[in-house]
Amino acid sequence: MWNRSFLILHGVENRRPEGHWQHELAMGLRERGEQVFYPQLPDTDQPSLDAWTEAIRAELALMRGEKVVVCHSLASVAWMRFAATDPAPADRVLLASPPGPVAFEWNVIAEFTTVGLDLASLQLANGPTRLACSDADPYCVEGAAEHYGRPLGCEVDVIPGGGHIALDDGYGPWPSALNWCLDPAVRLSPNH
Template sequence: MVTPTVLIVPGLGGSGPDHWQSLWLDENPAWRRVEQRDWDRPVASEWLAALDEAVALAPGPVVLVAHSLSCALVVRWAETSARAGRVTGALLVSPADVDSPDHTPEEARVFAPMPTLVLPFRTLVVASDDDPYVAPERAAGFAAAWGADLTLIPGAGHINADSGFGHWPLGQDLLRELMEDL
C-alpha cells in the first residue's frame, strides 16, 4: 500500500507556530502545507485553486487535515474538483459555521452556503461542545450531511492554540486511526 501524502490545510489566520497543525508539520517533514496568498482575507477562488494545486502536486493518494474555515474549503473543493478522487481521507477539525453571522466573521462567509454533499472519501469531523465558531448541533449536522463520523470533545473551545491545544496527542491518534482504516 502507498502511504498517502498528508496535506495540512489551515483556516483563517493560517495556524501560527503554536497551532497543532504547525507543530505536526514540524514533526513530520514529509507532510505538506497548503499555502494561501492571504490568510486573513480569503478569496474563495484563490483558496480553492491553492488546494487543488496542492492535491495535484502530491505524489499518490492524499489525506487532508483541515481546521476551522478550511473545513468549508475542503467540502466546497470536493464538490467542484475533478481531483477529489485522489483524496482517501480527511480529518476536519472545528468546522466554522460559514452560514452564521453569530458564529463567524464576515470574511469567513466566502464559502457560504456550507455545502451538504456526502464526501467521496472517508471523513472524521472533530468538534467541541463549546466552540465559539460553531454550535455542536451544527457540527453534528455537517458531519451527518458529509457522511462523516463525528468525535465531540467536551470543553475544547476551537481546538487551537488559544484553547490550550499544542501538539494535541488525541488529534494525532484520531488521524492515525483514520489512516489505518483507509
C-alpha cells in the same frame, strides 16, 4: 517514493504559528519521514474562495500515494466547497472545527458559506472522513456534530469544552491528531 502524503490546511487569519496543533502535526509527521504539505494559503486575512481552491488544487497535484487531508476551521468548509466541484480528491479527510452558518455573517468569510450546499451529496474522500469538533465552539454555535456530521454521514469525535480546538484552547501538540494521521481507526480525543 512515498506511499502516502499529507496536506494540512489552516483557517482564516492563521499564519501557521509555532505551537498550533497543525504546526506541531506537520513537524511530527516530518520527523517520522512522512511527506507533508503545509502551505500558507493566500490572503489569510481576506481569503478568497477561488484563490484558496486554486492553492488546494495545486498542492493536491504534488501529492503522491495515499492523500490525507487535515483541515482546520475555514479550511474545513473550503474543502467542502472544493469537493462539491471535485468529488473525492483525497483518500481520507479530517475536518476540525468548521465554522457554522452564523459565522458566515462575518463578511470576510461570507463567500465560503455552506448555505445551499447539499452536504449529504458531498464525497469528501475516497475513504473515511472524520469530523473533530467541540461542544463549545464559538464559531459554530449550531453545533458542528449536528450541523455537519449528521448530513455528511461521517465519523464524529466531540471534544468536550474544546472551544475552537485552537492554540488558545490548549491545542498545541494534539497527540490524537497525529495518531489519526498514522492510523485512521484512531478517535480524536481531548488534550487533557
